[in-house]
Amino acid sequence: MLGVKTQGYLQAVQAAMILATILCCVDVFVFVLQLFRLKQGERFVFTAIIQLLSSLCVMIAASIYTAERESFQDKFIQDGNYGYSYVLAWVAFPMTFISGLMYLVLRKRK
Known part of the structure; x- marks a missing residue:
């Protein structure tokens, strides 16, 4: 069984990733809404x-x-690999960051 401290870290990781997913979904709806509500420029x-x-x-x-x-290694990772989800998370970080910067630069056109 995992220690209380380790469970807290796992829950923090899970909560942050779920929050990121929810924010991305909300972002899509806000973007579509702003497409119709924003003035040109x-x-x-x-x-x-x-x-x-x-x-x-x-x-x-x-x-x-x-x-x-x-x-986490003793309980979950026996072979020493991080796994594809770990790599996917680090790939998702710069992609969402760049997407956010692109929204800052993006202007509504006619």
């Missing part, structure tokens, strides 16, 4: 903020998992 600032918060959540979750990997 305005920027998608609110959409960018949500996307950057999602990127922050992904980074926090991947960082916690990286820092606390040793405490």
Whole structure:
């Protein structure tokens, strides 16, 4: 059985990744809403903020998992590999960050 401290880290990783997923889903709906509500030439600032918060959540979750990997290793990882989900999380971080920056630059056109 995992220790209380290790369970807390796992729950923090899970919560941050779930929050990032929820923020990305909300971001899609906010973007579509802003497509119809913004005036011509305005920027998608609110959409960018949500996307950057999602990127922050992904980074926090991947960082916690990286820092606390040793405490998970005995119970979950016998072969010493991080796994594809770990790599996918670190690939998702720069992609969501770049997407958020693109929303900051993006202007509504006619």
